[in-house]
Amino acid sequence: MIKINNKYEKFKYRVNDLNNNNISAKFSFRNPNFYFDIELNIPVSGITAVFGQSGAGKTTLLRCIAGLEKIAGGQLKFGEQQWQSADQFLPVHQRPIGYVFQESALFEHLNVLENLNYGRKRAHSGVNQEEFERIVELMGISQLLSNNAALLSGGEKQRVAIARALMMKPEILLMDEPLASLDRKRKQEVMEYLENLHRELSIPILYVSHSVEEVTRLATYIVVLERGKIVKHGDIKRVLSDHILQDMMADEPFTLLFGQVISACNEYCLTEVKIDGHTIYMPRQNVSDEQLIRLHLNARDISITLQKPQQTSVLNVFECQVIEIGDATGNGQCMVRLSLNNTELLAKISDYSRVILNLRPAQKVFAQIKAVSVVQ
Known part of the structure; x- marks a missing residue:
């Protein structure tokens, strides 16, 4: 910076x-x-x-x-x-x-x-x-x-x-x-x-x-x-x-997140950002502590699970609620709008995954976001 x-x-x-x-x-x-x-x-x-x-x-x-x-x-x-x-x-x-x-x-x-x-x-x-x-x-x-x-x-x-x-x-x-x-x-x-x-x-x-x-x-x-x-x-x-x-x-559909840097570089060389009461981990960024920044998150980089994983390499796992499920597109994919407290996330999953998970509005799910997929 x-x-x-x-x-x-x-x-x-x-x-x-x-x-x-x-x-x-x-x-x-x-x-x-x-x-x-x-x-x-x-x-x-x-x-x-x-x-x-x-x-x-x-x-x-x-x-x-x-x-x-x-x-x-x-x-x-x-x-x-x-x-x-x-x-x-x-x-x-x-x-x-x-x-x-x-x-x-x-x-x-x-x-x-x-x-x-x-x-x-x-x-x-x-x-x-x-x-x-x-x-x-x-x-x-x-x-x-x-x-x-x-x-x-x-x-x-x-x-x-x-x-x-x-x-x-x-x-x-x-x-x-x-x-x-x-x-x-x-x-x-x-x-x-x-x-x-x-x-x-x-x-x-x-x-x-x-x-x-x-x-x-x-x-x-x-x-x-x-x-x-x-x-x-x-x-x-x-x-x-x-x-x-x-x-x-x-x-590509995406979510724009507004947050504040908690730690520009922690002991694992990750940047920690506070988003609506939650901490998101991402690769080290050229930022300073307490700086207000924006994060760009592509919908394709969010996956959904019904239960919180006990052991996973994915650093960002958040409990969310399904707001809306879009219709399947011609390529067999659909958009899912999720609520993370007062923040909305947009996830792009296969329609087959939607069927397997039996997703429906108001359902509690967990959103998984790889740290490397979060972009300042």
Whole structure:
């Protein structure tokens, strides 16, 4: 995990406190190939993911909010600020936003410091040296300042691009698939910095992505789009409890768990996480004690038994209650929703197993989860 020096602990980055306000947007247009019809109210706090497959309208929505697209009759309000109405359109340079594109869009003939200064000069209220150093440290680019932008790796370029956007001192950061062009290792690297950025600066982020992994790791709120319309939006945990929606989002059904680290590394090199009063063991993670983390658990990695095993290599065995049993699919499998206190788990088993176990709603069962199958 990336550690941040606490000498800036009292430093406040945000220009205005907008946590209790919303973005209210209404846009509609039609062309021969696409019908875009959006009306939503989302919080200006945390990380809001705009999720959807290619062609869903994610980038169009982001460009409308940024002011890069002007749709006739559109309505847009940011907190108490009216950005667009029937007789008003605030140009993009007057909106307090930072924009990060899929490609870094750095000036490759300049070095990193010169790229950052370009953003710094455009800050509405100015960025002092302390603020500058804070942003540089948060994005881990202090050793890159004299490097030519053209010679940076893909992950480094995106970190510099994010830092440059922050230098403009925005009240909201708009990110359009910022990790799409990176390989898996670089994505993981940049996601760690994004998590730190959210924790340390509390700047609201509107994050466009078609990656379930990015959304489940980063987002606190989600807007799901399909063919230019909103399918659903709300708190990430509530939205992802809709398993029909999950089928649209991911190839494999999964459960997203929210927990707190009890031990980052116990004597057996396992990380222990408290989930709703229960302890889950998983391979050692790059986390710290008491840290709040999320766990991704694929439905296929949960097995069900009627009696608690007395001797088993499976470390995670929990008493649950069956909530619902789905119909068998064409490949002979079915989904079982389980209740673990106030937490729901989703298990994928064969329909034959369902018959053998004679599973039924309200039945007490035990869910078994291998430690190696739990993913942060």
